[in-house]
Amino acid sequence: MDISNNSNISGAFASGLQGVQRGAEQVTQASRDIASLNGDTQQGSSSSTNLTDSVVDLQTGAIGVEASAKVLDVANDTIGTLLDTFA
Numbered sequence: 001m002d003i004s005n006n007s008n009i010s011g012a013f014a015s016g017l018q019g020v021q022r023g024a025e026q027v028t029q030a031s032r033d034i035a036s037l038n039g040d041t042q043q044g045s046s047s048s049t050n051l052t053d054s055v056v057d058l059q060t061g062a063i064g065v066e067a068s069a070k071v072l073d074v075a076n077d078t079i080g081t082l083l084d085t086f087a
Contacts, residue, residue, distance in 0.1 A: 009082075012075035019068025026061030030054045 033054040 009075055009079060012071060012078075016068045016071035016075060019071065020065050023061045023064035023068060026064065027058055030058035030061060034058065 034051065037051050037054065
């Protein structure tokens, strides 16, 4: 196995993991924003734009986690294929 392939696979795992972490952080932050807006709405302030932005951020973060998980899945499959081929 070529060392550059090993580096590429490691990079794919690192990128996938980093994407999952960033997406999870975005979901967490958006969830906190939505929860805090709920308290503001009950007090009578109008925060529909902020609520919309937070919901969009929540969905974007979730999609980012899904995409990064697919990157990890492909990298895992690639490792399996390489092991089957060269082992």
